[in-house]
Amino acid sequence: xSGSGSTLLGYIGIDTIIEQMRKxxxxxxxxxxxMVVGHSxxxxxxxxxxxxxxxxxxxxxxxxxxxxxxxTVDIKAVSHVLEEGGVKMKLTVVDTPGFGDxxxxxxxxxxxxxxxxxxxxxxxxxxxxITRKKRxxxxxxxxxxxxxxxxGHSLRQLDVEFMKRLSxxxxxxxxxxxxxxxxIEERQDFKQRVxxxxxxxxxxxxxxxxxxxDMEDKSDNDKIREAMPFAVVxxxxxxxxxxxxxxxRKTAWGIVEVENPNHCEFxxxxxxxxxxxxxxxxEVTHNIHYETYRAKRLNENGGLHPISSNxxxxxxx
Amino acid sequence: xxAGQNVCVFCVFLQQRNLEGYVGFANLPNQVYRKSVKRxxxxxxMVVGESxxxxxxxxxxxxxTxxxxxxxxxxxxxxxxxxxxxxSKVLIKEGGVQLTLTIVDTPGFGDxxxxxxxxxxxxxxIDSKCxxxxxxxxxxxxRSxxxxxxxxxxxxxxxxGHGLKPLDIEFMKRLHxxxxxxxxxxxxxxxxPEECxxxxxxIMKEIQEHKIKIxxxxxxxxDEDNKLxxxxxxxxxxxxxxxxxxxxxxxxxxxxxxxPWGVAEVENGEHCDxxxxxxxxxxTHMQDLKDVTNNVHYENYRSKKxxxxxxxxxxxxxxxxxxxxxxxxxxxxxRREHVMKMxxxxxxxxxxxxxxxxxxxxxxKDSEAELERRHEQMKRNLEAQYKELEEKRRVxxxxxxxxxxxxxxLEQQKLDASKTMEKNKxxxxxx
Numbered sequence: 001x002s003g004s005g006s007t008l009l010g011y012i013g014i015d016t017i018i019e020q021m022r023k024x025x026x027x028x029x030x031x032x033x034x035m036v037v038g039h040s041x042x043x044x045x046x047x048x049x050x051x052x053x054x055x056x057x058x059x060x061x062x063x064x065x066x067x068x069x070x071x072t073v074d075i076k077a078v079s080h081v082l083e084e085g086g087v088k089m090k091l092t093v094v095d096t097p098g099f100g101d102x103x104x105x106x107x108x109x110x111x112x113x114x115x116x117x118x119x120x121x122x123x124x125x126x127x128x129x130i131t132r133k134k135r136x137x138x139x140x141x142x143x144x145x146x147x148x149x150x151x152g153h154s155l156r157q158l159d160v161e162f163m164k165r166l167s168x169x170x171x172x173x174x175x176x177x178x179x180x181x182x183x184i185e186e187r188q189d190f191k192q193r194v195x196x197x198x199x200x201x202x203x204x205x206x207x208x209x210x211x212x213x214d215m216e217d218k219s220d221n222d223k224i225r226e227a228m229p230f231a232v233v234x235x236x237x238x239x240x241x242x243x244x245x246x247x248x249r250k251t252a253w254g255i256v257e258v259e260n261p262n263h264c265e266f267x268x269x270x271x272x273x274x275x276x277x278x279x280x281x282x283e284v285t286h287n288i289h290y291e292t293y294r295a296k297r298l299n300e301n302g303g304l305h306p307i308s309s310n311x312x313x314x315x316x317x
Numbered sequence: 318x319x320a321g322q323n324v325c326v327f328c329v330f331l332q333q334r335n336l337e338g339y340v341g342f343a344n345l346p347n348q349v350y351r352k353s354v355k356r357x358x359x360x361x362x363m364v365v366g367e368s369x370x371x372x373x374x375x376x377x378x379x380x381x382t383x384x385x386x387x388x389x390x391x392x393x394x395x396x397x398x399x400x401x402x403x404x405s406k407v408l409i410k411e412g413g414v415q416l417t418l419t420i421v422d423t424p425g426f427g428d429x430x431x432x433x434x435x436x437x438x439x440x441x442x443i444d445s446k447c448x449x450x451x452x453x454x455x456x457x458x459x460r461s462x463x464x465x466x467x468x469x470x471x472x473x474x475x476x477x478g479h480g481l482k483p484l485d486i487e488f489m490k491r492l493h494x495x496x497x498x499x500x501x502x503x504x505x506x507x508x509x510p511e512e513c514x515x516x517x518x519x520i521m522k523e524i525q526e527h528k529i530k531i532x533x534x535x536x537x538x539x540d541e542d543n544k545l546x547x548x549x550x551x552x553x554x555x556x557x558x559x560x561x562x563x564x565x566x567x568x569x570x571x572x573x574x575x576x577p578w579g580v581a582e583v584e585n586g587e588h589c590d591x592x593x594x595x596x597x598x599x600x601t602h603m604q605d606l607k608d609v610t611n612n613v614h615y616e617n618y619r620s621k622k623x624x625x626x627x628x629x630x631x632x633x634x635x636x637x638x639x640x641x642x643x644x645x646x647x648x649x650x651x652r653r654e655h656v657m658k659m660x661x662x663x664x665x666x667x668x669x670x671x672x673x674x675x676x677x678x679x680x681x682k683d684s685e686a687e688l689e690r691r692h693e694q695m696k697r698n699l700e701a702q703y704k705e706l707e708e709k710r711r712v713x714x715x716x717x718x719x720x721x722x723x724x725x726x727l728e729q730q731k732l733d734a735s736k737t738m739e740k741n742k743x744x745x746x747x748x
């Protein structure tokens with residue numbers, strides 16, 4: 001905002017815009033799409049249920065627990081509307097059963113990449129229409145939680161391949177699943193090794209360094225980046241601990257408390273994902289990832305022609 | 318063997334006779350025991366599973382030694398591109414009994430993006446050990462017959478809580494006729510007791526569905542033992558936790574894993590099935606595993622191999638051709654082999670000798686040439702010097718001649734001068 005700042009001679013009321021925005025947002029509600037990727041048995045569905053404190057995963061949506069692992073990667077999206085404090089959120093959880101479960105996992109990231117690009121394509125088509133909808137339904141994936149298996153050694157080849165290929169089209173947040181497998185020292189060692197490998201592979205996970213807008217952002221995000229990937233434990237069962245009811249897992253030698261920061265980093269992940277960076281995730285998806293896709297598409301066809309379904313396949317990264 | 322009518326009829330009836338005194342063959346088991354203890358025992362254990370499932374830790378816990386320690390990290394700590402099969406031998410002694418334990422590890426198994434045929438190196442290894450034993454058994458000279466066959470294969474299943482992965486099923490299907498497969502649930506401290514029960518049931522269901530033959534505990538005649546065995550069978554697959562770190566719990570020192578919410582004890586039956594595994598593997602069923610390997614798996618391999626050889630005259634498999642001949646023919650074969658080997662060695666030595674001779678000759682030629690050269694050079698030097706001297710002499714001669722000529726001229730001039738003076742004197746021009 002250029003121009004010299006002039007001192008105000010009285011109260012105008014410009015600051016009420018924040019209140020107006022808040023009211024509007026509460027009325028319209030907002031969309032949030034989260035994708036979970038990782039091979040089966042890493043607790044993805046449980047974690048999503050724990051994050052949003054409700055049964056939002058594919059399993060709980062009444063779909064029978066498929067005992068057969070699908071032959072190719074399936075993409076299953078389930079939507080729910082959650083309400084809290086008058087604010088409505090349409091949450092869509094996109095699950096990817098079959099990822100990394102086969103004997104030969106070559107190119108198992110392709111269906112996922114295709115899905116992400118298809119959502120961008122849908123949005124682009126809507127934007128390009130002559131008569132546009134007032135509010136374009138946003139099905140783009142805002143955040144991809146990638147589940148790392150807690151081997152205690154290092155990342156697997158498949159992890160590196162996936163993250164390398166998708167970190168430029170979607171916000172990837174790596175998490176260490178089933179963190180109650182490791183003791184605290186093992187966890188620290190593993191995290192360090194994983195971070196080093198991510199660095200060496202040139203994998204930019206969210207929050208990406210290049211998108212830090214100012215010093216404040218940078219220092220906040222640096223702290224978060226230092227602590228990532230978060231080692232999490234999920235649970236939707238409650239137990240009594242010290243007179244309080246907590247979410248946890250009961251083993252023969254103790255109860256793992258999900259929200260206890262000494263036990264695991266679930267609380268940190270939740271605060272980061274939902275309480276502080278939710279809007280930022282959407283913005284980065286819209287302003288950066290979507291724009292990259294859009295620019296590529298427009299340059300390809302040399303203009304905004306009617307886009308047929310064949311072209312969608314070409315635009316795979 | 319077609320039983321002919323010449324079979325001894327007495328063998329058919331085995332009556333139990335009562336002894337009238339103490340004969341002493343009741344001591345036979347002790348003799349066997351003493352002999353075996355002297356010989357020592359061998360046992361080969363193979364561990365298979367994806368990296369990070371705690372295989373090395375479990376081995377260390379089972380045998381209470383640091384087979385893989387910080388100084389000699391196990392194969393899992395090193396980066397590998399393809400599936401390797403590595404073996405480590407360790408000699409353990411306890412109570413006078415010596416055990417040569419061979420651990421075969423398979424780093425890289427199931428770690429790549431494309432894991433098709435990652436079981437092939439494992440199968441090849443097992444087959445090659447059986448083949449070695451088969452060949453050693455068929456030799457004429459059988460004094461030393463080391464038994465390196467794999468007696469037991471511990472297969473580690475990741476604790477997903479759902480069921481078996483396609484890779485698990487594929488691997489076990491291919492190996493259940495070649496080796497005793499014992500499936501284990503690794504890192505069992507990930508699962509709560511209920512999850513563990515469900516998981517075990519699911520796995521056993523899938524194992525039965527795919528008709529996988531895991532190692533079965535033999536029924537004994539003793540009822541007590543049978544009860545124990547039944548208990549073990551109910552717990553299959555065993556859910557294990559490994560650790561060699563000693564932690565203090567309620568004043569007792571136990572091996573376990575320390576979490577912020579408690580200590581998972583390795584040797585506590587309520588926490589995991591480690592003690593069951595250890596007792597079964599080492600204390601009660603080690604010999605049975607070896608017997609089953611010898612009587613069932615090895616025999617399968619042997620009959621398949623021999624059937625292949627006798628079926629077609631041309632042996633397309635990689636046998637050393639020693640299996641179907643009589644001992645005499647075999648001796649011939651061995652002698653011929655030996656002679657061939659000798660001939661080959663002789664030929665090799667000849668070659669080496671030739672080469673050496675050539676080398677020496679070359680060296681001598683070289684030094685000869687060198688000397689020639691030097692000689693030439695010296696000659697040339699001398700000639701040059703000689704020429705120089707000649708040159709100098711000529712110059713000197715020339716100078717001398719010049720100088721003499723000059724002298725003569727001077728003399729002549731002097732003479733002329735004196736002559737003119739004389740003339741002038743005579744003419745009276747001088748006062």
